[in-house]
Amino acid sequence: GESVGLHLPTLSVQEGDNSIINCAYSNSASDYFIWYKQESGKGPQFIIDIRSNMDKRQGQRVTVLLNKTVKHLSLQIAATQPGDSAVYFCAESPHTDKLIFGTGTRLQVFP
Amino acid sequence: GAGVSQSPRYKVAKRGQDVALRCDPISGHVSLFWYQQALGQGPEFLTYFQNEAQLDKSGLPSDRFFAERPEGSVSTLKIQRTQQEDSAVYLCASSLGGGGDTQYFGPGTRLTVL
Secondary structure (H helix, E strand, O other): OOOOOOOEEEEEEOOOOOEEEEEEEEOOOEEEEEEHHHHHHOOOEEEEEEEEEOOEOOOOOOOEEEOOOEEEEEEOOOOOOOHHOOOEEEEEEEOOOOOOOOOOEEEEEOO | OOOOEOOOOEEEEEEOOOEEEEEEEOOOOOOEEEEEEEOOOEEEEEEEEEEEEEEOOOOOOEEEEOOOOOOOOOOEEOOOOOOOEEEEEEEEEEOOOOOOOOOOOOOOEEEEEE
């Protein structure tokens, strides 16, 4: 199948550990942020989103943190599992409907 | 329920051929988006529809790219006189409304131009 993110930054974690994936966004006018997970040969899968009036949002095993001062977004995955292995993209929406995606980070989970 | 579907999943074209890529959004979704994803990169916006109206086509790389959604449901992305640089995965996404509703993506069509 296709390979997503051949030369992306890679985060390697041991199964069961927590993972933190970081993203710097570009537009201070952006008010909506999303994390997507993309497995090889598949389209991006929605994980969690956050709006600019919030600093933190939690989902199932995932937490997104937003620091508007330094234009930084992070995704925390608790108790990382082999099924979490994928490329993770952050995306921002600067008052428009289209999404602007970041470069992506490959997460590798080893036993 | 059914998600966004795209066809074909893979397309090989000779340089200069025309191609048509189809997207079936989630039923009832008003907004539909096309993105282009080059190998090793994040998706890049091409165009956006709200119902049948094409509200933004600022991301289309040239006038060889054309998209339509005539009945506000299925959309087709057409690329005329394909070039090697058009090789990429073309992703379609739909959202219930607009203005920041969650976009759900299809599996993409991988286009290879020889």
